[in-house]
Amino acid sequence: ETGVTQTPRHLVMGMTNKKSLKCEQHLGHNAMYWYKQSAKKPLELMFVYNFKEQTENNSVPSRFSPECPNSSHLFLHLHTLQPEDSALYLCASSIAATEYEQYFGPGTRLTVT
Amino acid sequence: TQLLEQSPQFLSIQEGENLTVYCNSSSVFSSLQWYRQEPGEGPVLLVTVVTGGEVKKLKRLTFQFGDARKDSSLHITAAQPGDTGLYLCAGLYAGGTSYGKLTFGQGTILTVHP
Numbered sequence: 001e002t003g004v005t006q007t008p009r010h011l012v013m014g015m016t017n018k019k020s021l022k023c024e025q026h027l028g029h030n031a032m033y034w035y036k037q038s039a040k041k042p043l044e045l046m047f048v049y050n051f052k053e054q055t056e057n058n059s060v061p062s063r064f065s066p067e068c069p070n071s072s073h074l075f076l077h078l079h080t081l082q083p084e085d086s087a088l089y090l091c092a093s094s095i096a097a098t099e100y101e102q103y104f105g106p107g108t109r110l111t112v113t
Numbered sequence: 114t115q116l117l118e119q120s121p122q123f124l125s126i127q128e129g130e131n132l133t134v135y136c137n138s139s140s141v142f143s144s145l146q147w148y149r150q151e152p153g154e155g156p157v158l159l160v161t162v163v164t165g166g167e168v169k170k171l172k173r174l175t176f177q178f179g180d181a182r183k184d185s186s187l188h189i190t191a192a193q194p195g196d197t198g199l200y201l202c203a204g205l206y207a208g209g210t211s212y213g214k215l216t217f218g219q220g221t222i223l224t225v226h227p
Contacts, residue, residue, distance in 0.1 A: 004155070042117070043156075043201070043217040056214065090155050100144045100205050102215060104155030 002026055004105035006091050012111045013081065021076040021108045023091030031097040032074040034066060037088040037107070049074060050097035081112045119202055119218030126192055127226050134187045134221045136202035142182045143207040146215070150199040159187075182207070192225045199223075 004025045013019050025032065034046040048056035049068040063085075065077040074091055088109050092102040118137045126132055136145065144163045148156035160169050162178035162185060169176045173196075175188040189196055199222050203215040 006155075009153075040219070042219050043203075043215075045214055048214070092155075100146065100215070101158060101161055103158065104148075106153070106155050109153075 004091060004093055004103055006089075006105040006108050008108060009106065010109045010111075012113060013078070014113055015081060015083070017081075018077070018079040020078065021089055021091075021110075023074040023076075023105055025072055025074075025091075025093040025103070025105075027093055027103060029093040029095050029103075030071050031094045032068060032071070033092040033094075033102065034074065034076055035090040035092065035104075037090055043090070047076075048097055055097055078110075081110075083112050086110055086112045117202065117204055117216050117218040119221055121221060122219060123222050123224075125224045125226070128193055129191050130225075132189050132192055132223070134200055134202075134223075136185045136187075136204075136218055138183050138204065138206075140183065141207045142185075142204040145178060145182075145185050145202060145204040147176055147185070147187050148201040148203060150201060150220075152198075156199075156201055189223075192223075194225045194227050197223055197225050 007022045031050045033048050036044045036046055045058050046060045047066045052068050063080050067075040088107045090107045091105040094102045120135050124132055144161055146161045147159045149159055150156040160176045162176055165182045166180045167178040173190045177186045199220045201220045202218045
């Protein structure tokens with residue numbers, strides 16, 4: 001595997017379910033990011049991790065809970081989501097959080113029913 | 114909140130035509146990137162510009178950074194159907210708290226018809 005991978009690629013969940021999104025980067029980077037991409041809206045930064053430490057929480061509701069056990073892996077734990085949370089969730093990485101070149105994974109298309 | 118205006122939002126052209134996409138802000142960027150995203154995939158970095166007035170070329174794509182570092186443009190010459198996709202500009206603002214925080218434009222959906 002190379003680059004940034006995300007699993008699953010597609011996820012349908014009910015509002016009472018609990019699920020997790022996984023991201024793995026094989027680039028030797030130290031910063032990882034979660035973004036939300038909704039139709040007709042710019043990409044929204046959700047969380048930033050730099051050397052496993054969370055450095056940014058962009059006012060994200062607590063029903064989204066990130067976890068970064070090491071610099072190569074990033075998770076987004078989901079619970080009691082709302083239909084408006086349906087979107088493409090993108091993971092990205094960069095050498096460090098101050099490095100501006102970010103590399104994106106293919107995303108997880110989430111549908112909340 | 115700093116805004117990054119991208120235009121046009123939609124562009125539908127015939128193969129062989131030229132086009133330009135614009136990215137504008139009232140604030141100064143420390144750097145700006147252009148990405149291309151295909152349906153069902155994540156954005157792929159095309160180029161990063163850092164210096165005011167900088168011009169970079171990537172085959173038929175020409176990227177320009179404004180002298181004041183507040184705007185950028187992407188010009189495609191002789192567009193091909195393979196150029197179809199969503200083009201995104203993203204910037205890091207100078208002088209603010211930009212610890213890895215890219216601000217994205219809304220994107221331009223380009224469709225090139227054979």
